[in-house]
Amino acid sequence: MTLHHFILIIHLLAATIWVGGHLLLAICYLPTALKKKDPKIILNFEKKFETLGMSSLVLLIVTGIWMAYDFGVTIETCFHFKSGFEKVVSLKLILLFCTFICAVCAQFYVIPNLNENNIKKIAVIILTVTSIGVAMLVLGSTLRYGGI
Template sequence: MLLKFIIFIHIISATIWTGGHLILALSFLPKALSKNDFSIIEQFESKFERIGVPALLILVITGIYMAIIYTTDFFEFDFSNHQNKHIYIKLILLLCTILLALHARFFLIPKKKIKQLAYHIGLVTLIAVLFVFVGFSLRSGGLL
């Protein structure tokens, strides 16, 4: 029963994280770019971060928990194992997300570089959708 609850919380958190980035990329970003108004992005981020960052942290914690439960010989880096392959892909996506977030936070946001930040937003949104796809592939028996 605990594992089912963990999976449910993981899915809810993924919905928040991915949905928030889709809304940002498809609604707020085009408006900010057309008006060349960085404050539109800042306003969205100030509201979304209150639920988005905790959702991401929950995703990481529940993801690690499920990785421990579902994998055998995790540190052998065996890409032929269905579960391991998907978990490794998710870890790579997480690393990409963290690197993009750090770059944006320290180099783009302080300088209010909206056009460069737009590429980051697009990439983080794509990565969020890929997270969902990889999770679906893992649970459905494999699309990868």
């Protein structure tokens, strides 16, 4: 096994946790919370998932950058959108930035004021971050064939 393959396995395991956790939240917990108008259902899940989820996200960022360099995509070539690899890495970085914006909105604007009357705001963020995670997973899968 090469170092790159090992890093890929760590990346895939971290993606499984990150995307899987958000899918679980979006599919299993969110509908119940919306139906009952109970933000505590979401907050309890977030409290339990946060450490594992954030650790996975950090691993995704580190291993993703590492593999991008292995594929020849550097900070200088990012966002040039010339090769398939550059396109995928650049799009994933844009989506990561969008995830960061969602996290900032959630942590500083939505969660501090979350109640039964505005629970739909956190639902939008949850569905957005989940969709972004799935999109990043799909984009990553294209690297096996040279990117997009």
